Amino acid sequence: MTVDAVIFDIGNVLIEWQPERHYDATVGVERRKTMFETVDLHAMNDLVDQGYDFRATIEVAAAQHPEFKSEIMMWYYDWIRMAQPAIPHSVKLLRALRKKGVPVFALTNFGIESFEFAETQYPFLTEFDRRYVSGRMGCVKPHSIIYEMVEADCKIPPQNLLFTDDRQDNIDTAQARGWQTHLFDGPLGWAGRLVEEGLLTPREASA
Known part of the structure; x- marks a missing residue:
């Protein structure tokens, strides 16, 4: 054809594109597993993919889950390290x-x-x-x-x-x-x- x-x-x-791999290397496997079970980070990223503001969308999720605030903000600050090589x-x-x-x-x-x-x-x-x-x-x-x-x-x-x-x-x-x-x-x-x-x-x- x-x-x-x-x-x-x-x-x-x-x-x-392996966010889990980056989190495993930075915060540890157990912490990463707990966070991903608690916070739907891929749904958050889906909003970004739909055109929502990158930083603001992640900040909203971080504010909703203060126990993981710093780790969630890594999705913004460390994004390029997740999207590699x-x-x-x-x-x-x-x-x-x-x-x-x-x-x-x-x-x-x-x-x-x-x-x-x-x-x-x-x-x-x-x-x-x-x-x-x-x-x-x-x-x-x-x-x-x-x-x-x-x-x-x-x-x-x-x-x-x-x-x-x-x-x-x-x-x-x-x-x-x-x-x-x-x-x-x-x-x-x-x-x-x-x-x-x-x-x-x-x-x-x-x-």
């Missing part, structure tokens, strides 16, 4: 596709301010042909509307889009809309899929 554009998720596809092979695939003239888009759940900061740390985030950032769009994956907005903007038939994401629920919605998909479980598998589609040669897709 024809592929007219390749769409990358960012978190855990191009950049590792880059996944070099995935970045190489992005650049190889663009070098071949294949349009490459980003479709990511990401806050407005945090994405702007990430751009300063990861220059490849500026290299996409189009960037669909949830915070700017006011909606998040896996809700169908964000996929509809991508289709309306790029004007490419859904069946001609190839999308990779590390979350099954995000993949499921894309599939339901007719997109071609790849569940990302590492850059080697994604590289293989791009070769299978004839978008890259084995050499171009190598690490």
